[in-house]
Amino acid sequence: MKPKNVTRRRFLQTAGIATALAGFTASDTFANRTNEIPEIEKDLTFLFQGDSITDGNRGRNNDPNHIMGHGYAFSIASRIGADFPQAGFSFYNRGISGNKVPDLEKRWQEDTLNLKPDVLSLLVGINDVAAVVEKNPSAKDLGEFEEGYRKLLTMSKQANPDILFVLGIPFVFPVGARKENWEWWKNETLARAEIVRKIAKEFAAVVVDFAQVFEQAADLAPIDYWIWDGVHPTVFGHELMAREWIRQVSSSLTFLKNYSYS
Secondary structure, eight states, rough: OOOOOHHHHHHHHHHHHHHHHHHHTTTOOOHHHHHHHOGSSSSSSEEEEESSHHHHHOSSOOOTTTTTTTTTHHHHHHHHHHOOTOOOOOEEOOTTOOOOHHHHHHHHHHTTTTGGEEEEEEEOHHHHHHHHTTOOOOOHHHHHHHHHHHHHHHHHHHTTTTOOEEEEEEOOOOGGGGGTTHHHHHHHHHHHHHHHHHHHHTTTEEEEEEHHHHHHTTTTTTTTHHHHSSSBBBHHHHHHHHHHHHHHHHHGGGGGGGGGOO
C-alpha cells in the first residue's frame, strides 16, 4: 500500500490539472490571452447590479479585498481579472440586499449611470416577489414591475447606446420557509422571469437562466446543496452561476470563449 501522503499529493496534482483545464490550458500566457482580445473589448467596465444574491456582503469602501462581495460577481471578476490583467478591465458590484426594482430606480443614477458601465449585469426580482407573497405595502403588480425594469435599461441605453446588458432570470426553490405558500412563490417568480425574457429581446440582452442551471444541478445533489434557503445560493451555487454567466456572455464577448466549461 502506498503512503497516504503520496496518494494525497498525486490527487492534488490531478485536481490542479483538472482545474486548469476548466479554464485555460497550461500553454497559455498572460500576453497571449490579452493579445486575443479585440481592441473593442479592451478597457471594459463591468457592473453587477441587483439584490442580496449579487451583493454577497460586499464591502462599502474601496478595500480591494472585499469590494466584490463573496458571490458569483466576485467569482466572475476574479477569474477574468486574473486571466486578462493587461486588458484594462474594471469591475464594480453595486448589489444591495433587499432591493426591489423601485429601489434600484432610486439609486440608478449614482450606482449605475455614473459608473458608465460597458457591460451591465442585472439580477433582480425575488424581493419584488417576496413583497407580494408577504403582502407588503410596497408590493408592485406585474405591470409596474415590467415598467420599472424597462425604465432601468432605457436610462442605461440612453447613457451608453453600445452597452451590453446581461439579464439574470430570477429564481426560487422549495427550501425552508419558501415551502410555505410555495405555489404563490413559484408562480410570481415565473411571471417575472417571463417579463425579463421579454425585455431581454427588446434590448438584445444576454439572458442567463440561473433557474435552469439549478434545476439541472439538482440531479447531482439536493437543491439545498446549491440554494440553502430557496433563494440564496451556497458557495457551490454561486460557482455554478459564475460559470453560466461566462458561458452565456461569451456569445457577445469573444475573449470569454477561451473558457471551456462543460
